[in-house]
Amino acid sequence: RVRPRVGDARIALGYNVCLDAIVDAFQLFEAAQVLPPKQGADHSEIANLEQLANTFFHHFRRSAAGERTVSDSSTFLELEVALFSSEHRKNLGGNAAIMATVLAENLGFENVWLGGQVGPAIKGLLPRGIHTIGRNSGEAALGGEEVVVRNDEVHIIMEYEKGAEWGRPGQQVAAERANRFIISSDESNAVLASLEPLNDLVRRAQGSEPFDLLVAAGFHMLDA
Secondary structure: OOOOOOOOOEEEEEOOOEEEEEEEHHHHHHHHOOOOOOOOOOOOEEOOHHHHHHHHHHHHOOOOOEEEEEOOHHHHHHHHHHHHOOOEEEEEEOHHHHHHHHHHHHOOOOEEEEEOOOOHHHHOOOOOOOEEEOOOOEEEEEOOEEEEEOOOOEEEEEEEOOOOEEOOOOOOEEOOOOEEEEEEOOHHHHOOOOHHHHHHHHHHOOOOOOOOEEEEOOHHHOOO
8 A cells, every 4th residue: 555645644543632721739729718738648539629638738748749530520610610710821631632733733644533522622722624523522321331521621730839838837848849730520531432433433434535543542541
């Protein structure tokens, strides 16, 4: 088979796409009224603001990076409201989305399809010309369970600088290095919601305009 030119090659990528929202940790805590805990404790999942404060402080006092899932949707919604009322910046996130952007923007590929839950915020960050496909947002039965599929899944990246201080009066701890703590409540990527729509597209194209390459990413998001 003749190797396709860059402009002609058809590439499909999936399956993780998200919106990385980067914010100063303590601005977010002030907006969400998150108070410093007594000493901190590590939680494998976060169900409320108190557990967030405990888990963040557990990592902060060690100046260590961390990442946790917020299991309670109403708690994450509170944090999203606080986030968008604070100064923040938005970046495109998810391995599939980043690779699609590099292929289209830096390498000049013109026929790039991205499988993921893309809403207006993520669409605005993608280069023009990238085609997107995903599942309709709303409740869906995936992986044997009911999940809520959302577009523009937000991952909140809480950053702090070296020397930043946090804690109760008289018990404040200073960060020895700059670092970040990430939280999300991302069901769509955790069940690879766009897997079937993208794979169906690739299968349907086999007879007429087959894809030259399928890149699969995001499997690290699967629930254990």
